[in-house]
Amino acid sequence: MRSLPVPSLSARTLYRACISTAIRRHKRRLEALEQAVVDASDEFEAAASAAALHTLKELAKKPVDEADRTQLTNTYTDRLVPDRSPGGAFYNELKKVPHKICPLCGHRDVSTLDHQLPKMKYPLLAVVPINLVPACGICNWLKGEHVPATASEQTLHPYYDDVADQQWLFARLKWIENRPPEVSYHIRPPQSADCVLAARVIRHFQMFRLAELYGPNAVREMSNIRGILRGINAAGRRKYLLLAEHSILIDKDAGGQNHWKRALFQTLAGDAGYLEGGFDQF
Ligand SMILES: [Zn+2]
Known part of the structure; x- marks a missing residue:
């Protein structure tokens, strides 16, 4: 993307x-x-x-x-x-x-x-x-050997399609009783998006199995930052996550609007259960 x-x-x-x-x-x-x-x-x-x-x-x-x-x-x-x-x-x-x-x-x-x-x-x-x-x-x-049969079946072409100016990729944190929490990813087209482009981005997301790629990486990342979050209070954790999200967002070459880490930190920063102690379960 x-x-x-x-x-x-x-x-x-x-x-x-x-x-x-x-x-x-x-x-x-x-x-x-x-x-x-x-x-x-x-x-x-x-x-x-x-x-x-x-x-x-x-x-x-x-x-x-x-x-x-x-x-x-x-x-x-x-x-x-x-x-x-x-x-x-x-x-x-x-x-x-x-x-x-x-x-x-x-x-x-x-x-x-x-x-x-x-x-x-x-x-x-x-x-x-x-x-x-x-x-x-x-x-x-x-x-x-995929060949698109319709406009909506075209995956994104990096030389001609640019969706980096808006956020399409979002993460969701799901708390399940007696089981470790789950992280999942999905595409939510911006309200102003053309419907063919929206279908193409979803097609791209599915074709390259991006949910399956990003989900496990997100869990590993949450495990990596657990030690840092333990040393600070809930307000500090939120601030840390927002800063981390911002630094990925502004890095056009390695990060950007639709980087999986950006969506992850954005979701974690807004999840009270995670900030109050849930982070320790990852
Ligand atoms: Zn690839």
Whole structure:
């Protein structure tokens, strides 16, 4: 749920670099596809800017030739990903993000590039920079070959969607008799939010299983701060939690409005039962 600047690297530059060392018969085939790749990148950009990636159904049919499709997808795996391949330096550059944080989950480290539209279904977009999103291995795996069928099914694209100016993510603390309290996370769209964007953020939250990621991390964090909270009174605990929330909120690179710790500290600071002694149960 984090946004990133759109890469300045052009589709043509990256494509030419990647195919530069292909063997002659593959290179001829790939050179003939260059303009189709550039056109596909333009089409993708227009659709992504309009939150309409679900409308690119015709693009999935191109090119028709199976050998062309194979060479395009091989261009990603053989000519861009390996360190010593002609695209290797570009691959590493595209993966660079602040603090290595995966923009899809906002928590784990970036280790790969995820195709916003999968390369097996959209071979013309296999090495198009704006279709390549830095991601952690788990988010990449969870998304798999997903293709949105409707506008609401589109997960957030970090280069084109930015929800950081408002709070969408909230935490809830649930006290249960005779059992340890539970922490859960949910999306609550801002009142002013467009209904398609709201559906997309919820889809994103579910697709990347963010509740399952944040909940256990929240419990570990509460265990970590228990010692600090023991040494101060309830008013001091509230103040500490509000300061902690604020410091995450204002850190645009590593934290922000929708960081799970921000939502956690916000909820804890407003929970009298937690402040009065409940913190000791975590
Ligand atoms: Zn991730």
